[in-house]
Amino acid sequence: xxxxxxxxxxxxxxxxxxxxxxxxxxxxxxxxxxxxxxxxxxxxxxxxxxxxxxxxxxxxxxxxxxxxxxxxxxxxxxxxxxxxxxxxxxxxxxxxxxxxxxxxxxxxxxxxxxxxxxxxxxxxxxxxxxxxxxxxxxxxxxxxxxxxxxxxxxxxxxxxxxxxxxxxxxxxxxxxxxxxxxxxxxxxxxxxxxxxxxxxxxxxxxxxxxxxxxxxxxxxxxxxxxxxxxxxxxxxxxxxxxxxxxxxxxxxxxxxxxxxxxxxxxxxxxxxxxxxxxxxxxxxxxxxxxxxxxxxxxxxxxxxxx
Amino acid sequence: xxxxxxxxxxxxxxxxxxxxxxxxxxxxxxxxxxxxxxxxxxxxxxxxxxxxxxxxxxxxxx
Numbered sequence: 001x002x003x004x005x006x007x008x009x010x011x012x013x014x015x016x017x018x019x020x021x022x023x024x025x026x027x028x029x030x031x032x033x034x035x036x037x038x039x040x041x042x043x044x045x046x047x048x049x050x051x052x053x054x055x056x057x058x059x060x061x062x063x064x065x066x067x068x069x070x071x072x073x074x075x076x077x078x079x080x081x082x083x084x085x086x087x088x089x090x091x092x093x094x095x096x097x098x099x100x101x102x103x104x105x106x107x108x109x110x111x112x113x114x115x116x117x118x119x120x121x122x123x124x125x126x127x128x129x130x131x132x133x134x135x136x137x138x139x140x141x142x143x144x145x146x147x148x149x150x151x152x153x154x155x156x157x158x159x160x161x162x163x164x165x166x167x168x169x170x171x172x173x174x175x176x177x178x179x180x181x182x183x184x185x186x187x188x189x190x191x192x193x194x195x196x197x198x199x200x201x202x203x204x205x206x207x208x209x210x211x212x213x214x215x216x217x218x219x220x221x222x223x224x225x226x227x228x229x230x231x232x233x234x235x236x237x238x239x240x241x242x243x244x245x246x247x248x249x250x251x252x253x254x255x256x257x258x259x260x261x262x263x264x265x266x267x268x269x270x271x272x273x274x275x276x277x278x279x280x281x282x283x284x285x286x287x288x289x290x291x292x293x294x295x296x297x298x299x300x301x302x303x304x305x306x
Numbered sequence: 307x308x309x310x311x312x313x314x315x316x317x318x319x320x321x322x323x324x325x326x327x328x329x330x331x332x333x334x335x336x337x338x339x340x341x342x343x344x345x346x347x348x349x350x351x352x353x354x355x356x357x358x359x360x361x362x363x364x365x366x367x368x
Contacts, residue, residue, distance in 0.1 A: 011348065013350050177347070209335075212365070216346060224366065243365075
């Protein structure tokens with residue numbers, strides 16, 4: 001079997017580049033790629049206050065650690081926000097892990113819950129709306145609360161742990177649903193608004209499996225479990241499809257994401273025409289209609305049930 | 307070979323690269339990491355009867 005370029009026994013094989021790496025050189029590669037992504041995309045500037053969306057899963061935990069390391073070399077502030085959807089047997093475990101890690105790293109941690117902010121837990125929403133795909137409500141609520149809470153903690157940037165796999169899946173989902181306009185605004189909103197906290201995804205070109213390997217190598221505590229509602233999501237089918245393609249044709253995920261980056265300017269030019277943003281009548285947050293999607297969702301899930 | 311997979315420990319007759327073992331078990335390489343004798347191992351590594359192999363699922367929905 002091939003060895004690492006340093007001669008040591010390898011721990012990892014990168015199939016997309018045919019490279020065997022020992023633990024030391026894998027960590028070095030991972031850190032170098034992370035920093036290059038932050039730098040090349042100008043994700044963090046001096047004196048930024050970066051809020052991490054911290055679920056307690058492997059991606060956000062690795063992101064927390066990597067940003068905490070980066071902070072030693074770059075002057076910026078770091079806080080963490082966890083959105084508690086209220087999913088029994090799942091979220092309370094990951095929140096516990098998230099809290100403990102923030103204490104260990106000295107990072108201020110804020111928790112915002114669906115129950116407090118929207119009036120219902122995700123479990124209650126699923127129970128009341130058994131015909132609906134839970135993720136369609138959850139995604140709207142989480143994104144809204146992450147943005148609003150980032151603003152409330154005075155963050156200038158909102159960092160999420162979306163990795164290469166997430167990006168490739170989202171791109172394919174939007175293509176398969178004929179939603180090119182969503183692709184246009186995948187990396188940033190079409191229209192600027194002071195109420196949008198800029199989102200950054202420092203792990204966006206890091207394969208998900210490598211995030212897990214890094215976490216294991218660095219002894220980052222992980223809660224390895226799946227959201228109980230994930231089985232309803234279209235994303236699961238796309239994940240399987242892309243992973244099968246990646247196994248046969250290594251590098252597929254990188255190519256999917258790079259394709260979008262190539263097309264992004266053209267998509268934004270096409271879909272920015274006529275785009276208008278106003279303020280939601282109820283909450284005042286940016287909205288393309290009278291009522292924003294979050295307020296529509298909250299109204300819907302809190303309706304009187306017959 | 308001792309195999310730990312899906313929280314189950316079992317004895318398995320197998321000699322060959324980890325990649326072939328994963329294919330035999332119908333496990334997607336993209337969703338797991340593998341430890342051999344307690345250490346992370348690349349899927350190109352050949353394993354056999356004296357090895358202890360643990361397949362750990364690391365990709366989940368949600």
